[in-house]
Each structure stands twice: as C-alpha cells, then as structure tokens.
Amino acid sequence: MNFLFRQILLTLWLVLAAISPAFAFELIPISRVFAPAGSGSTQSYRIVNDKDEPIAVEISVVTRSMDLEGKESYTNAEDDFLIYPSQIILEGGQTQAVRVTWLGEPNPERELTYRLLAEQLPIEILQETEEKPEQRKGQIKVLLRYLGSIYIRPENVEPEVVLDRLQWQSTEDGKNELAITLHNQGTARAVLKNFALQLTVSGEKIELLPEQLKNISNEVILSGNKRRFTIPWSSGLPVGEIEGSFDF
Structure with a gap:
C-alpha cells in the first residue's frame, strides 16, 4: 500500500x-x-x-x-x-x-x-x-x-539544522527569488518556529523576520532530511554574492 x-x-x-x-x-x-x-x-x-x-x-x-x-x-x-x-x-x-x-x-x-x-x-x-x-x-x-x-523517540535525541545552500534563481516571469536549503543533521525532527534569516548580499545586511517567512515558519524537517524553500525577492533589494545565517 x-x-x-x-x-x-x-x-x-x-x-x-x-x-x-x-x-x-x-x-x-x-x-x-x-x-x-x-x-x-x-x-x-x-x-x-x-x-x-x-x-x-x-x-x-x-x-x-x-x-x-x-x-x-x-x-x-x-x-x-x-x-x-x-x-x-x-x-x-x-x-x-x-x-x-x-x-x-x-x-x-x-x-x-x-x-x-x-x-x-x-x-x-x-x-x-x-x-x-x-x-x-x-x-x-x-x-x-x-x-x-x-x-x-529514544532518549537524548536533538535536532541540528544547518544552512546547506543559498541560491539565486528566476521565476517563470523573470523575477528573482532566493532558494534556501536546510539540512537537519540531528537525531530528532526540527520544527522551524519563528524562523528568521540574516543575510549579507553584496555587502549589504538584510534581515528577514518570521512574518516575512510564513512559508518557512512552523515547517518540519525530519531527522536526516533536507528541505528547500523559496523566498520572493523584492526588485529593490540587491542580488549578488550572498552569505547567511538563521535562527528559530
């Protein structure tokens, strides 16, 4: 079945x-x-x-x-x-x-x-x-x-989520979006409550708050799994070399 x-x-x-x-x-x-x-x-x-x-x-x-x-x-x-x-x-x-x-x-x-x-x-x-x-x-x-x-759930298991990849990509109508891949390397599921993202794009610092990332907040990453999310990118924000961190 x-x-x-x-x-x-x-x-x-x-x-x-x-x-x-x-x-x-x-x-x-x-x-x-x-x-x-x-x-x-x-x-x-x-x-x-x-x-x-x-x-x-x-x-x-x-x-x-x-x-x-x-x-x-x-x-x-x-x-x-x-x-x-x-x-x-x-x-x-x-x-x-x-x-x-x-x-x-x-x-x-x-x-x-x-x-x-x-x-x-x-x-x-x-x-x-x-x-x-x-x-x-x-x-x-x-x-x-x-x-x-x-x-x-056995004893002493914990989630451990790391940033696996940040990648620019284009939508079908030519708009920019940011694809973020997270990897749960831990031994328990992770629930991305109040997920926030801190980015540095071409030297400019940008913070995305949970209310801006509703498609990510409260999502689940099972133990050992990766999840990929896309974030619409405003035309007024820079696109270029990017680094990031997150918390939840």
Missing part, C-alpha cells in the same frame, strides 16, 4: 470527498510520542463519532518520508505496530479507545516518524469483512481520512 500526500500545518490532513455532513468522526489526539521500549511504547487514542448515524472506521500505520519540497510519501508499516481494535463500527455518539503498540526496534539511533491513518469507510464494507473477509477486494471509497503523527 503506497500513498502520496501533501504535508500541511499541525501535522493533520483531512480529505472530504463527496461526503455528507452526517458522516464524520474525530481522532484524538492527532499526535503522539512513543518510547521505543517500556510502558511508553503503548499509547491510546480515541475515535469519536459525533453524529447520530453509525460509522465504520479502519486504523492503520504508515511510514512517513519527506522529500526536498516537503511532499510526503508513505508505505505500509503494519509489521511495526499492533493496533487494537483496527476496525470499528461506532454507533451515533459513541467513543472507542484504540491502543497502539510499537513492535519495532527498541533502541533506534534517531527519532522514527510514522503516520496514524484513520479512514471512515462505508459501513457495509466492515460488516461484509466481518462476515466474509475474503470478499473485501478492489478499491474502496474512503469517506473521511485523518493522518495523525507518531514519533518513536
């Missing part, structure tokens, strides 16, 4: 595809940190049906990878986790606790990242699966999807 989605803020992605307001649920919480061993390797979630009609929800876990532009890709991680129950039929107003247990490496060298995938399916799908599991084949329409965050 492979997925390709776009990362958004608050580590949450919902898909609403031709869905009636009668169909809805909540995944609580949306993010959890697991210990790789011991009691912290099991965490609980709640699936809440806040409507009157019964719903069917299936829970699974996928690995989380991210490319240079921030696009995420996912692969099945069912061997790394035990989920109970993984399939639920919830009556209207009902809440179901779901226990998720990490079964993978007990001593990872760095933080590991996954997504908890909770999907609302047509209720007859799970009913048919319970009666005749072999009948569940082909593509299934997903009514609502949550992507939660799972972090397997």
Whole structure:
C-alpha cells in the first residue's frame, strides 16, 4: 500500500470527498510520542463519532518520508505496530479507545516518524469483512481520512539544522527569488518556529523576520532530511554574492 500526500500545518490532513455532513468522526489526539521500549511504547487514542448515524472506521500505520519540497510519501508499516481494535463500527455518539503498540526496534539511533491513518469507510464494507473477509477486494471509497503523527523517540535525541545552500534563481516571469536549503543533521525532527534569516548580499545586511517567512515558519524537517524553500525577492533589494545565517 503506497500513498502520496501533501504535508500541511499541525501535522493533520483531512480529505472530504463527496461526503455528507452526517458522516464524520474525530481522532484524538492527532499526535503522539512513543518510547521505543517500556510502558511508553503503548499509547491510546480515541475515535469519536459525533453524529447520530453509525460509522465504520479502519486504523492503520504508515511510514512517513519527506522529500526536498516537503511532499510526503508513505508505505505500509503494519509489521511495526499492533493496533487494537483496527476496525470499528461506532454507533451515533459513541467513543472507542484504540491502543497502539510499537513492535519495532527498541533502541533506534534517531527519532522514527510514522503516520496514524484513520479512514471512515462505508459501513457495509466492515460488516461484509466481518462476515466474509475474503470478499473485501478492489478499491474502496474512503469517506473521511485523518493522518495523525507518531514519533518513536529514544532518549537524548536533538535536532541540528544547518544552512546547506543559498541560491539565486528566476521565476517563470523573470523575477528573482532566493532558494534556501536546510539540512537537519540531528537525531530528532526540527520544527522551524519563528524562523528568521540574516543575510549579507553584496555587502549589504538584510534581515528577514518570521512574518516575512510564513512559508518557512512552523515547517518540519525530519531527522536526516533536507528541505528547500523559496523566498520572493523584492526588485529593490540587491542580488549578488550572498552569505547567511538563521535562527528559530
């Protein structure tokens, strides 16, 4: 099972595809940190049906990878986790606790990242699966999807973000923009809160504040990953030899 989605803020992605307001649920919480061993390797979630009609929800876990532009890709991680129950039929107003247990490496060298995938399916799908599991084949329409965050975090891991590259480039309409590549060389994810950039361009000092860098602030760089961002460049600012530093 492979997925390709776009990362958004608050580590949450919902898909609403031709869905009636009668169909809805909540995944609580949306993010959890697991210990790789011991009691912290099991965490609980709640699936809440806040409507009157019964719903069917299936829970699974996928690995989380991210490319240079921030696009995420996912692969099945069912061997790394035990989920109970993984399939639920919830009556209207009902809440179901779901226990998720990490079964993978007990001593990872760095933080590991996954997504908890909770999907609302047509209720007859799970009913048919319970009666005749072999009948569940082909593509299934997903009514609502949550992507939660799972972090397997060993002790003493830290992010370490360095400036990898600054590069001038032109947009399709010929305007200048600055491409900045950051590399998280640390052992934990980095969240670029209040990201600010200090530049020296052709000898002129320029500071870009968090409110000017909203496309960077609060973005995530996973451990060992690089992220590339582009910054529109005003025609009134110099373009030339450039050096920079940052903080967040």
